[in-house]
Amino acid sequence: MTYRRKANLILLGSFICFILAFLWWATHDLSLPEQLLLFVIQSALIGSIADWFAVTALFEKPLGFPYHTELLYSNREQIIDSITKIISKQLLQPKIWQDKLRNISFIDKLSVWLREPAGKEKFRNLLYAVSIRAYGFAQKGDTQQAILIRLRSYLKKQPLVNFFQDRLISLLADPNSNMFTDTLNLIRELIASDEFDTVIKDLILQWQEESKHSTVSTLTINKVLGIVDPQKIAQDIKSGLLIWLDHWEQADAAQKEWLCRKFELFLYSMSGQLAFAVQNWQDQFIDSLPLEQWLDATQGSVEIYFTSGQTGQEELKDMLETQFFRYIAYCRSHESVKNWLDEQICRACNILLEHEHSLIAIAVRDVLSTFDKRKFNEFLENKLGEDLSWIRINGAIVGASIGFCVFSFLYFLYQPLVVPLIRNWAFT
Numbered sequence: 001m002t003y004r005r006k007a008n009l010i011l012l013g014s015f016i017c018f019i020l021a022f023l024w025w026a027t028h029d030l031s032l033p034e035q036l037l038l039f040v041i042q043s044a045l046i047g048s049i050a051d052w053f054a055v056t057a058l059f060e061k062p063l064g065f066p067y068h069t070e071l072l073y074s075n076r077e078q079i080i081d082s083i084t085k086i087i088s089k090q091l092l093q094p095k096i097w098q099d100k101l102r103n104i105s106f107i108d109k110l111s112v113w114l115r116e117p118a119g120k121e122k123f124r125n126l127l128y129a130v131s132i133r134a135y136g137f138a139q140k141g142d143t144q145q146a147i148l149i150r151l152r153s154y155l156k157k158q159p160l161v162n163f164f165q166d167r168l169i170s171l172l173a174d175p176n177s178n179m180f181t182d183t184l185n186l187i188r189e190l191i192a193s194d195e196f197d198t199v200i201k202d203l204i205l206q207w208q209e210e211s212k213h214s215t216v217s218t219l220t221i222n223k224v225l226g227i228v229d230p231q232k233i234a235q236d237i238k239s240g241l242l243i244w245l246d247h248w249e250q251a252d253a254a255q256k257e258w259l260c261r262k263f264e265l266f267l268y269s270m271s272g273q274l275a276f277a278v279q280n281w282q283d284q285f286i287d288s289l290p291l292e293q294w295l296d297a298t299q300g301s302v303e304i305y306f307t308s309g310q311t312g313q314e315e316l317k318d319m320l321e322t323q324f325f326r327y328i329a330y331c332r333s334h335e336s337v338k339n340w341l342d343e344q345i346c347r348a349c350n351i352l353l354e355h356e357h358s359l360i361a362i363a364v365r366d367v368l369s370t371f372d373k374r375k376f377n378e379f380l381e382n383k384l385g386e387d388l389s390w391i392r393i394n395g396a397i398v399g400a401s402i403g404f405c406v407f408s409f410l411y412f413l414y415q416p417l418v419v420p421l422i423r424n425w426a427f428t
Helices: 003-027 032-059 076-091 094-102 106-115 117-138 141-156 160-173 179-192 194-211 216-227 230-249 253-269 271-288 291-307 309-333 335-355 357-369 373-384 387-427
Strands: none
Touching: 003 032, 003 387, 032 373, 032 387, 076 357, 094 335, 106 117, 106 309, 106 335, 117 141, 117 291, 117 309, 141 271, 141 291, 179 194, 179 230, 194 230, 291 309, 309 335
C-alpha cells in the first residue's frame, strides 16, 4: 500500500465520520457537546479535503482538474537536474566519504544483507543475470578466440624451469624432506634397469662409429675400445654409479649439503639452456592442447542451465550461491583476507568518487529520465515516506482545531455577547 493510499483511507474515514454525525443531527435533537462534535467533524473533513487536493495535485490531476496540478511529473526535468547536482557536488565529494569508507567492513555488510531473505533473493537474481550476460558474451566467436589467445599466452608465460628448479632445490636442502633419499632411490632404479644397459651400450657403439672418421688419437682409442666388450663397459659404468649412490646415501649431513650445493650450482649454470629447451617444448605442448574442444565442452555443460527453464535457472542459482557463500565464509574466517578485500573495495570506491563521481550522477539522471509517470511518482513517494500520510492527518487535525475554536467563539462569545450589542446598536 502506497502512502497516498493510506492518506486516501484517512480522508475516507473523515467522510464516514461526517456522514454518521450528519445522520445523527438529522434524526435527533443535539445537545451542546453533540453540536460541538458535529462542527468539529465538519471542519476536519474540510481540512482533509483541502490537503487531499493539495497532495494529490503534486502527483496527479485530482478530479481531472488541469490547472497547476501534476506538479512533480510536469517539472521532472528540473527535479532530476537538482538531484543530479546534489549528488555530483555535495553527496559524492571524495573528502566526505574517504573516512566513512575506511570504517565500513564491506564483507560484513554483505554477509548481513545476504542473511536477509529479500537480500538473498535479490543476490540470487543478480548472479543469474550476470551469468546470462557472461554466457551470451562467451558464445560470440570473437570472444572465444580472444579467450583462447589469452589462455595460451598466459600458459606460455609460466616459468616452469624456475618453478621446478627452485622447488627441487628447496626440497633437496630441506632436512625434514625425504627428497634427497627418494631422488637417490629413483636414480638407482633407473641405473639398475636393463634399459640403462642398452642406452650405455648404444652410446658406446655410436661413439665408436663416429670415431672412425676422427683424428689419429681417437682412432687409437677406437681400436682399444674395439677390443673390449661394450656390454662389459656398460656393466662397469653401472656398477660404479651404484657404488657412488650407495656412498652418498650413507653420507653425513655435511656431505649431503655439499652435494646439494653442487647440484644447485649445476642447475643454475644450466638454467639458460634448460629454459630455452623447456620453453620450446612448453610452447609446442600448449599449441597442441585442444583448448577449443575444452572450451566448447565447458560451454556445453553450462548450456543446460539456460535451456531447461525454471529448473535449470534454480539449479544454476543454487550452484553460484553455494560457491559464493563458501568464499564469503572463507574470507570471514581469515581476517587478513577479509581486511585485504575491504581495503581493495574501499580503494575502488575512492577512485570512483575521485574521478568518476560526475559519471555516477549522470547515470542517476539517465535512470530517472527513463521512469514513466507511475515509476517517477513511486520513487518520490518512497523518499517522502509517511509524511504524505501525515499531511492528511495534519489537515484533519488543523481543521478540527479551527472548528473547535470557531464553535467556541460563536457559542460562548459571539452569540451571548456580540449579537445583543449589535442588535441594541442597530435598533437604537
